[in-house]
Amino acid sequence: MKKRILQELKQIEEKYAVKIVYAVESGSRAWGFPSQDSDYDVRFIYVPKKEWYFSIEPQRDVIEEPIHDLLDISGWELRKTLRLFKKSNPPLLEWLSSEIVYYEAFTTADRLRELRTAAFSPEASVYHYLNMAKGNVKDYLQKDEVKIKKYFYVLRPILACGWIRKHGTIPPMDFSVLMNELITDDGLKSEIEHLLDRKRKGEELDLEPRIHLIHEFIETEIEGIAQFARALKTNKADITPELDRLLLHTVEEVWTP
Known part of the structure; x- marks a missing residue:
């Protein structure tokens, strides 16, 4: 290609x-x-x-x-x-x-x-990724059954915000780097890794019941990032x-x- x-x-x-x-x-x-x-x-x-x-x-x-x-x-x-x-x-x-x-x-x-x-600008980047996460939640993750591959389009911007909150630097692109650095809960990490493996293998990841552990993490992180963003003031x-x-x-x- x-x-x-x-x-x-x-x-x-x-x-x-x-x-x-x-x-x-x-x-x-x-x-x-x-x-x-x-x-x-x-x-x-x-x-x-x-x-x-x-x-x-x-x-x-x-x-x-x-x-x-x-x-x-x-x-x-x-x-x-x-x-x-x-x-x-x-x-x-x-x-x-x-x-x-x-x-x-x-x-x-x-x-x-x-x-x-x-x-x-940490401030500009956090708001960009936060709005991306919120928009994708609204578009894809509101119902009892969701397209679970869309979790990644919420998780990645959330983890990018988490990287900025922790390190104050430009977040890496690679999802696995973000996940390994920022997700410390073994159960949550296992769920995400299983989903990631299925996606990479090309399994059909269409409508399925929402994964509550991942969904709870997303809701908690979005709230925490929003608070972080409101307090974030940077000069460059x-x-x-x-x-x-x-x-x-x-x-x-x-x-x-």
Whole structure:
């Protein structure tokens, strides 16, 4: 599949007259709990030609290809990327932490990784993950019978918040790392590991009775994280000058013959 993904990325460069500087896996495969039929969620950062940055008209700053054959590919333009990076955008910080890198060129990703700690806002990230967990509970876990594979889309953001609460740093992407660090109850951990094993093996995980032990953990953690978030106040330095320099450097690096 990597060969197919690289071919698709090359076609995007040619179709849109851009250069891709970084492309990674960002979904369940990167989080460590894919099913056999999970999409490949490819996310990339791209740089348009220099002229794009000097137009007086608003320019589209996202490329989204139609999803087909389990392949979901989309990307952000560099300036949009840097603006979101400055705001400590959690999905973007995850891209930079992904262990499944499909393509990396030039120095952009390395420079962003060097600035991650300065850009990271615990407050912004906790609210992002908390809202994600709450939304997925509302969408998937309200009835007596639930799609139990959806527990992972609640558990992961909860554990990401737990990591921030414990360590104050950017949470790792891998679900197992989060689980082993933060879940100390052996019974709860065993339930989650069993569910994780079933999901990875491709067993049908459709509607089943809710798993009360996991459900109770989710409810307790969401309440505790909400309290933590309300009390969390952080300050971080303005890194706009560094990002301005990175923007100029990257455009020159990518497009200077």
